[in-house]
Amino acid sequence: MADTLELETVEYVVTDAVASIALNRPEKYNAFNMQVHQDLTKALKHAERDRSVRAVLLTGRGRGFCAGQDLTEFSMSRADPDFRVDEHVRRTFNRIIHTIRGLELPVIAAINGVAAGAGWSLALAADIRIASDGASFTQAFSKIGLIPDTGSTWFLPELIGTSRTLQLMFTGDAIDAKTALEWGLVNEIVAADVLDEHAHAYAARLAAMPTRALGLTKRAVYRATTVGLDDALEYEAQLQQHAAATSDHVEGVTAFLEKRAAEFTGR
Ligand code: T3D
Secondary structure, eight states: OOSEEOOSSEEEEEETTEEEEEEOOGGGTTOBOHHHHHHHHHHHHHHHHOTTOOEEEEEESTTEEEOSBOHHHHHHHHTOTTOOHHHHHIIIIIHHHHHHHHOSSOEEEEEOSEEETHHHHHHHHSSEEEEETTOEEEOOGGGGTOOOOTTHHHHHHHHHHHHHHHHHHHHOOEEEHHHHHHTTSSSEEEOGGGHHHHHHHHHHHHHTSOHHHHHHHHHHHHHHTTSOHHHHHHHHHHHHHHHHTSHHHHHHHHHHHTTSOOOOOOO
């Protein structure tokens, strides 16, 4: 499959088995208009189908990571009497979140700047978040009379509990990268000028690991947050059966016994 895709608002390139997907509407802080929805969905689906891709890196170009829904387009949609927000959200934002969570690959968000509204939800959908020291985060929704969507009502309480979640959602106040790290909302912070390189190296490291095992791990961990221990134990056993059938499993054990570094292929 192609290592690059020609898209209007999203850059897509594969290197070192990492699909780097960058939102590219810098003048609008990468806000979601319909073109971004379409292009991001296409890029994620392409990565999902490409067997050579073993990790996904999500970032934004310019000063923002993503400012959520484009409010200019939003005002136009509100002028259309037939426009239904619920249908729009299901077809666009929700589809993207489902795709990211369903990808059986590590997804790393490199948060290069402000993440607002659904843009923050997008970052929260990733498995690992690395923020630049200049990044900031705001729920933003309450400031325009909306409720948080695109998964924020699920992601945030999961990570920081209900009280801090509601504080952020009610006020719409921004938090900086340092606070996000202290609260466990990002995995690490790095200087802005090394973010791309650092995040890519991180993604490439995960891409060189046993992809199937990592994908099944992701599936088991997210499912475990919705079920009891008995169910989680049983599901782990079922997925372990699949992981144990991979060549990477054989290679990992063989390499350990032969006292050498394993060479995983993703199969
Ligand atoms: O119907 C549905 O789709 C429901 C679903 C909703 C999902 C949502 O995401 S709702 C939330 C939408 N997002 C927001 O409300 C955030 C709005 N933006 C802001 O609050 C601020 O811009 C930021 C906190 C993100 C950044 O602030 P600051 O001071 O660093 O930058 P700025 O000057 O406000 O913005 C820079 C430029 O980006 C500016 O353009 P200009 O004036 O230089 O030409 C600004 O208009 C543009 N921009 C920022 N956010 C958006 C945007 N343009 C369109 N839509 C945006 N969301």
